[in-house]
Amino acid sequence: MSSSTNILVTMQLVQKYLYQFVSPVLMFIGTIGCILNLIIFSQRHLRKNPCSIYFIAYNFANFVFIYSSLLPTILSVGYNIDYSTRNIVLCRLRLYITILSNFLSPLYLVLASADRVLITSSNALTRRRSTLRFAYICIACGTLFWTLLHAPVLVLTNIIQIGPNTLICYFQLSAYISFLSFCSLFKATIGLLLMAIFGLWSIKNIRSLQKVRPAASLSATVTKVDTAPHSNSSKDRQLCFILLIDIIIYALFSFTYAINLIYQQITQNYVKNTERTQIESFITNICQFSGTIPFCISCYANLIISKTFRNEIKKILSCQKIFRIH
Numbered sequence: 001m002s003s004s005t006n007i008l009v010t011m012q013l014v015q016k017y018l019y020q021f022v023s024p025v026l027m028f029i030g031t032i033g034c035i036l037n038l039i040i041f042s043q044r045h046l047r048k049n050p051c052s053i054y055f056i057a058y059n060f061a062n063f064v065f066i067y068s069s070l071l072p073t074i075l076s077v078g079y080n081i082d083y084s085t086r087n088i089v090l091c092r093l094r095l096y097i098t099i100l101s102n103f104l105s106p107l108y109l110v111l112a113s114a115d116r117v118l119i120t121s122s123n124a125l126t127r128r129r130s131t132l133r134f135a136y137i138c139i140a141c142g143t144l145f146w147t148l149l150h151a152p153v154l155v156l157t158n159i160i161q162i163g164p165n166t167l168i169c170y171f172q173l174s175a176y177i178s179f180l181s182f183c184s185l186f187k188a189t190i191g192l193l194l195m196a197i198f199g200l201w202s203i204k205n206i207r208s209l210q211k212v213r214p215a216a217s218l219s220a221t222v223t224k225v226d227t228a229p230h231s232n233s234s235k236d237r238q239l240c241f242i243l244l245i246d247i248i249i250y251a252l253f254s255f256t257y258a259i260n261l262i263y264q265q266i267t268q269n270y271v272k273n274t275e276r277t278q279i280e281s282f283i284t285n286i287c288q289f290s291g292t293i294p295f296c297i298s299c300y301a302n303l304i305i306s307k308t309f310r311n312e313i314k315k316i317l318s319c320q321k322i323f324r325i326h
Helices: 003-041 050-079 088-119 132-149 174-216 220-226 234-266 274-292 294-305 307-317
Strands: 157-163 166-171
Touching: 003 050, 003 274, 003 294, 003 307, 050 088, 050 132, 050 234, 050 274, 050 294, 088 132, 088 157, 088 166, 088 174, 088 234, 166 174, 174 234, 234 274, 234 294, 234 307, 274 294, 294 307
Parallel strands: none
Antiparallel strands: 157 166
């Protein structure tokens, strides 16, 4: 057996064991994490903050993505079980929900980061633009846009035979594949860029407010302005730090996928031999696995950086909320 054949066999085994043993663990901790995040940010005192609404939408999209994308991939790659190739309706719904949730999740992060720019502004009028109503409108409009844009998936997807006894659930038209690849590339690059810009902008605003506060304490009038509704309170700062960590995690693990998408677009018209195709397929699957990690570990990063989040988790786990006398 040649060395290249050995390499290909090793890559196939690595890919199989990755989805057979590692991915189920990731899926389990991701499920628990998303549920805990949804419970925490749905608390009445946090739900009044627009950023919490974005976090609820973000974690719901993550939860949907885990079960529409990661679970089927575990079954198909790790255990050679693919239910989507047995029913055309299931095939189309699974692919549509996977693509939609994968686009919605970073959208909600971008919206949340824009909200943090508003809430950390030194201008009271700018801070007042961060409202629950505005958050619901942004989420509804963004969700509707991507839902309609990807609606063709429900029609253009089919069960295709690519070899003897080998079926896949995929798109029929190459033109739509190119369009979807362009959208994915746009999401991966522009989305990361917007998150970075808004995140750095929020940090700049927080530092500016911290410098202004000592001077503000000398004047009661200035203090009234600084404590206007939606001011840079401790809760807002903690939500801002949670968001920044989520953005960093998303950027770190999605960066390789973005690079892989750029490479695929550049080389899509190249003639490739079987060995190169298999190697690129392996790299793509690894990048896709890396891209699922941010959907699963957000809760645990929140536990590390936020004391308020840890306290809320302790209350839930100790059932203090249930037995509290109102």
